[in-house]
Amino acid sequence: LEDVSKPVVGAGSADSCRPKDDKDSENQTTGIKPSPLKTAASAPCREFNTNSNHTENTRDGTQIPTTPHLSSRMKHIKQEMAKNHLQFVRFEATDLHGVSRSKSIPAHFFQEKVIHGVCMPRGYLELIPNPKDDEVDHIRATCFNSDIVLMPELSTFRVLPWAERTARVICDTFTVTGEPLLTSPRYIAKRQLSQLQDAGFSLLSAFIYDFCIFAVPEIINSKTISFPASTLLNNHDQPFIQELVDGLYHTGANVESFSSSTRPGQMEICFLPEFGISAADNAFTLRTGVKEVARKYNYITSFFIETGFCNSGILSHSLWDVGGKKNMFCSNSGVEELTITGKKWLAGLLKHSAALSCLMAPAVSCRKRYSKESKDLKESVPTTWGYNDNSCAFNIKCHGEKGSRIENKL
Template structure:
């Protein structure tokens, strides 16, 4: 798509305002609005925006120190340029369109910015002859905006009787999401009060992470316009399961013609590099944990009996393992990285999964035996199976110790990420000391 084509879309749809959007490290979208008449100029001259907001702010807008993008550079602005392929009309907002932006400083990309980090990992994957077809399967919690209570109660997954209470959010989502490119595959009610699950069709390359980012923002916006609050906070209630953000993917050739994951001749059903890819993910599970579940609240999802993985295991259609493999022929076989919680940043999930998979391929890591039963039963596990860290301190230590992941994602991103986590930990410690037991809900629910 080029500027002229976008100008034609603007004219045809009577667009008067354009949002220039950028998700931050937490995946929370920020934007600056300009009149549509200035689109051509904004495309060439860029949009100034606070880089500390994107790289140093937490879910409440508090700025962390030591990120490399705040006080160190005088809280200066970046200059961001639109990715024209991401331009969309926003049908639920009057005469409005949106476009994702690429931030720069002094004419160079912001190398720690999650979207840029994901783009680099895709380039590395392309360099060895592959690309990625992927999607995220999200769960999220929904409250009535006036009462601030879940729209339905209980833990009865998929119960039909819940649907009348969910219609107020499901109907507008089903109406608007297809208008911005989401081909919805299925929906259900989850294991928690007010919990909804949705899946949509995959896409190639960076577009899949863009889709995931826009899905989260769109869902929250549509909910608010229909008297609800939707939250991708992973575990807002003690009596509800942690929401997922599973990363479902397969590897293809760079021309996007031939899937490269399936091998009907091998007993596993996976190609040689498909086996190495899964082994790579499993070998990095401890370091991946905090990248997949990146908040104090989110990482609790890995505690036992939370309907989430607890160790570095894989299995065929096994929903208790960290990696679920579905063998469905040449074009249907896929890998489901079940580590991500709904509070994940999809760009980080994509980048870290690729980095782990590529390490498995580069080092020809062997695939351990699959687990056939419940991973909570130790008798089903291969020897020396690694556990997943389920608190923020152990998870951060595991990330720092994983030099492969840290090197792949880059010093600037890792430093920024760790600084934000340190602030998060400090704020939680202060809240607990003051007796604020609802701190996590107040800190995460509204904006995530």
């Protein structure tokens, strides 16, 4: 939190009821961390203490379940696998761009892989592809040629409605000696959430995503799809949207609303807010799920195109106390402005916006919007803030039943 002696001034430098109290306890997710090994030649293996009834917590916020907790999780997962006649389980991890990278295993090997993990070349997660040249940068770097291990977080196990007899589990990534992969976006997020918790706060957040659907112009002339939230356009392909929203719900990602957006073939999806890492997991699920559902309808979806269309991901968030009872951005006086805590948080976002932009837009093609020499002001991203002003990079909203929150549009 940035310390300010006066309110932040000037430019330049999603709505639903609050989740239930037990939501925070759900976010004490079950992850398995491989133990450091004496040799790097073999994959990590988790040694379980059969005499313990507790979970171990690491400094980075990863929970290591002991045998009773793990057995309970595995029993439930085995029931799900039998009920749905599952054949395959995907072990998924996010790369530097938030894109899913995975390995699928036959379902009967799942329990073994839960303990030992699944190996994957490190370069799959860290190398940056260049779609124009169909090449990968820095492919000769020695560290990129080594293996890393995908260790599943069992609380994220979900049957995928859009993939036949297949489930997925989101994984944390480790080196073969048991150290967390420091470049993992999920690890970075969990570490920051842990530090926030140490400071006495929790994060309630939700993503708002815009993406384009190609092949829709075959049904409706694309030139007519330019009126945001038009009811007729919202309903132009109900089977696709209904399957997507229903599928996301069954994977644990609750959609609060969806509508057509401002550009041809563009849709907007808003998620319900969640505490902790769940909001990021929901966004990760959408990015893969929407493409898989679209493929069934002979559509193609894209979160980035080079024609100037502005596909965005907006992070709506607020700080709460650790118990998730009180919004720290809201005062009880009914005044629609940020509290001192909220103003300090906003000041920190403004001060560190340049560094944050590197996390929001890591690739060269994404950096055009942040250039001072940008000729198109509509597509540029000035670091501004305001109350109920959707043109600002940091838009403060005090209305709605969730209370005060900040929308980060970097």
